[in-house]
Amino acid sequence: MVKRTSLEGAECPIARSLDVLGDWWSLLIIRDALMGRRRFGEFQKSLGLAKNILTVRLRALVDRGILELVPASDGSAYQEYVLTPKGFGVFPILVALRQWSEEFDDHPEGIGTTMVDREKGKPVKKLALCSQDGRRLSFADITLKRGAPKRAKRAVA
Amino acid sequence: MVKRTSLEGAECPIARSLDVLGDWWSLLIIRDALMGRRRFGEFQKSLGLAKNILTVRLRALVDRGILELVPASDGSAYQEYVLTPKGFGVFPILVALRQWSEEFDDHPEGIGTTMVDREKGKPVKKLALCSQDGRRLSFADITLKRGAPKRAKRAVA
DNA sequence: TAACCTGGTTTTATAATGCAACTACACAAG
DNA sequence: CTTGTGTAGTTGCATTATAAAACCAGGTTA
The missing domain is CATH 1.10.10.10 (Winged helix-like DNA-binding domain superfamily/Winged helix DNA-binding domain)
Incomplete structure (x- = not known):
């Protein structure tokens, strides 16, 4: 194959x-x-x-x-x-990709657009990973536990 | 080509x-x-x-x-x-991909691991996009402005 | 009805992917 | 110092995915 x-x-x-x-x-x-x-x-x-x-x-x-x-x-x-x-639901993935380029691209001057919040026109904040009690978590602060996550009941739109 | x-x-x-x-x-x-x-x-x-x-x-x-x-x-x-x-810096992208699967996968029972914060052992929060003054933003609340983003000066590690 | 636009399918060529076999070097044992 | 084993690849070949271009059918427009 x-x-x-x-x-x-x-x-x-x-x-x-x-x-x-x-x-x-x-x-x-x-x-x-x-x-x-x-x-x-x-x-x-x-x-x-x-x-x-x-x-x-x-x-x-x-x-x-x-x-x-x-x-x-x-x-x-x-x-x-x-x-x-x-x-x-894919939106956050695209935001993460965009922000990675904004932060690490070798030729940032080639980037054509900036994402801003419509109301104030200011750039958005970087996505940050947080614990349930609000601490910011870096990749060193997390670990993987066996077992599928329980899924929050989703509203019916 | x-x-x-x-x-x-x-x-x-x-x-x-x-x-x-x-x-x-x-x-x-x-x-x-x-x-x-x-x-x-x-x-x-x-x-x-x-x-x-x-x-x-x-x-x-x-x-x-x-x-x-x-x-x-x-x-x-x-x-x-x-x-x-x-x-x-790619870490947030992987988190976003993981959370998308956790939320929308058609067979979530097949997921083997959950990401938890090391200290409390609880699942982490969903990544959320926020404005600089802290409002949560959905994809409808943002817009694109022409011009490269200014990059924050990065510490020299 | 003829011309044209939309949303494809078909054909054909090239690039990427995957497996398996092979190579080169490091290190360890005899 | 020779043989064996593990690491980190390279090479050759078959198969698949991707791409460009040509073609086409139904809906829309003139």
Whole structure:
């Protein structure tokens, strides 16, 4: 078997996420979707990737429950791709990627945009990992415990 | 040009990060490095990837300033791969990936470990994006402004 | 109805990935 | 000093994924 070894079924949740999001285009498609793009052609023009690849990626994202196909909002007979809650949940990952580049990129002058809060127009704070009682945690302050995390009941949107 | 289109030089900092971290193995290698692995053989056994691939990935991570080759800590003539500050900076990205899986994975019971704070043993809080004055921001509360972010002066370690 | 746009599929070429076999060096034992 | 074992790769070849370009079908527009 030479296929690109799948990480599906891995125990590590990082590997599980990467199995879904870890290819070259998926995260960029989701980024564009968060910026409001929804049509096949919009994605294709914005990302500049081949249409056959985009077809496959979009289908995969729909299959995994990250995007959803809905009738076009403008009343035409076409369809649009919109994010599901699971898709919106990717937002912090994109923020983390953005902030890593902002902090460590070797040529930061090449970065074209800064993320600011809409109300004040000021750059946002760095994502920080905190304990439940509010202490800031570095990677040395955490450890892994066996067993699946209990999932908070999610509101029904 | 048929090569896997490089995102190098993109304006979007997310694309820039993905250009470095966006392949199947790099983030998993960094994850392992954060867990204390440092030798070629350790990575290879842990990840189960082909040695030629590992060679290429490690070299790329060293070239990009994420890993560093240092003389082995046990006094042998071999070398070890250790994370640079830039490498440690990837930690929040891995946390975000982990938390996305914890929250949205379709089969959460397959997740093997939970991240807890070492001191209290309790699960950590979700990463939250905040404005400089402390308001929690959702993706709808932010916007992009043109121009590179100013980078905070970093301590000289 | 003809031209055009949208959202694809097909074809074909090249680059990345994976396995297995092989090599080079370090170190340890006999 | 020779043989054996472990580490850290390299090389060769098969298979897959990715890409560019051509093609196409249904909806929309003129």
